[in-house]
Amino acid sequence: MTSAPEFPESDPGTQAHRYHRIFEATVVAFWEIDLADMQAMLAERCRESGLEPADYVRANPGFIRQSIDTCRVLDLNTRAQVLFGVDRETALATPFGHWCPPQAETMLFDNLMAYLTGEAGYEGEALMMRADGSLFPVHVSTAFPQEPVSPPAGTFAVMDISDRIEREEALARLNTELIRAARVATLGELAASIAHEVNQPLTALVANGNAAMRWLRRPTPDLEEAIEAISRIVEDGTRASEVLARTRRMATKGDGMRAPHDFATIVEEALTITRWQLASLGAEIDVTIAANVDKVHADKVQIQQVLINLLVNAAQAMATIPAPRRIGLSARPSGTFVTIHVDDEGPGIPETAGQQVFNAFYTTRPDGMGMGLSITRTIVEAHGGTIRVDTSPQGGASFQFTLPRAD
Incomplete structure (x- = not known):
């Protein structure tokens, strides 16, 4: 019986080199973040408040901004440098919170809560910030270590989803135009009904106008009756205007x-x-x-x-x-x-x-x-x-x- 071949175990240095090559070659942007200061801050706040970590973060959502601004960047791959428009030296000297605008805080909060409640990982979407200050949509994936590591670190996998968002927005615009086109087509089918609704107050308007003229042409003009007829003219004109306004709203694009x-x-x-x-x-x-x-x-x-x-x-x-x-x-x-x-x-x-x-x-x-x-x-x-x-x-x-x- 032939025994299975034995392969020499790789030493830690070889394994680290292999994983670093993968880290660099991938099309996903990776950030490795030092979480030591965040953990120390959270531990101190929990001692002071008597709350468990997850309960403290729930009760104090502002903690996420305070803590993320203390997180140092330990490493990032080339894709992250290109995506965020930053060189390696600048990124390592800048807290990770710098790249996380207020629009990212919900994602960061959910990420931390997933870790504190024992989840294996987290996935979410948010806006992050490039070096030039522009915001762009990203998909963030985080895998949490199942055993304590020293120093405590977290790895954020970040993918630019701008193209997907643009396609979704284009599809939404097309859908809006389709709905409007159908609405205009419906108005075409209802043209006779709309004309009837406009014609009724216009007919009454003419009748009341003639009545007002008759009251005013009398040897002794009846001003009270004329004023009443003119009031009805105003009401009929308003009715016709309202029908046209409703029709126009149906036909226009609107703001959705x-x-x-x-x-x-x-x-x-x-x-x-x-x-x-x-x-x-x-x-x-x-x-x-x-x-x-x-x-x-x-x-x-x-x-x-x-x-x-x-x-x-x-x-x-x-x-x-x-x-x-x-x-x-x-x-x-x-x-x-x-x-x-x-x-x-x-x-x-x-x-x-x-x-x-x-x-x-x-x-x-x-x-x-x-x-x-x-x-x-x-x-x-x-x-x-x-x-x-x-x-x-x-x-x-x-x-x-x-x-x-x-x-």
Whole structure:
């Protein structure tokens, strides 16, 4: 029987040389940090406070900045020098905290807490600072020693993720443009409804203008009646202006910012834009908003887009059934969220479809593009909510989605 070959053991110097070559050759930036002063500072604070290390750090988050500024750099590889734009001598003479701006403190805090609570390692993302003062996004990975080492040291593996962040931001911009394009397309479909909503106050405005002129042309002008007619003109002009303003908000790009908004107002404005088209399809709306539903944290225009998509879809789904055709729109609180239901009395969702209706390009309409519900889901999930479809009590489709309540 042939015995396994024996290999001579490497002496510590050979092993150190081998690992140093790997340390230098890798594309990852490595920093080796002296943790002795941090450990001494933490031990002293714990003696003074009587707290365990993890409890002390939790109670005193400012400790991380004080301590990281005491950490000396023991070593760094060539990749770290290139990435941070610093030469070796300068890096070794500069505390590690210099490269960690305030935006990195959460990562450093979580890193230290992972070590103090016995985790094997830590991974996280943060912004770090180059020698020229510019900030850049990084992924940080730390492996903690399982046995005490002397001197105590930590190794930070740092990877530049700028390219990934740029790709994610570009994708987010494209997604925003897609949502806006769909919103503009929806407005095109609602053009007749919008024109009707504008035409009503304009017609009333002309009628009240003529009435005011008649009151003023009398042998004895009736100023009181004329003033009342002119007041109605102002009200009608304001109504028309509000419809146009809401339409313009739907069409413009917007800033995408989410803020507390009264949910009832969001619903009211969405119904104003869609009322005529829904009526032309023979649909009637029953709105029930629970009294304790107040504000949601949302992009107002995007949530109106969600409601318009669901309401118009519901009305179109019922177009072939006998009247009355009712759509139920309800909202109720559910913990930290508001749950919204849009129910119709149409034929419902095919059993084979299920949640596939939210997939891009899925449609059951011959003239449909299959993007409306996909974009609706994208908007809801971007708000931290969920959306699904079931069968309504009337046998039609029941769409339910959630939005976070505003504090």
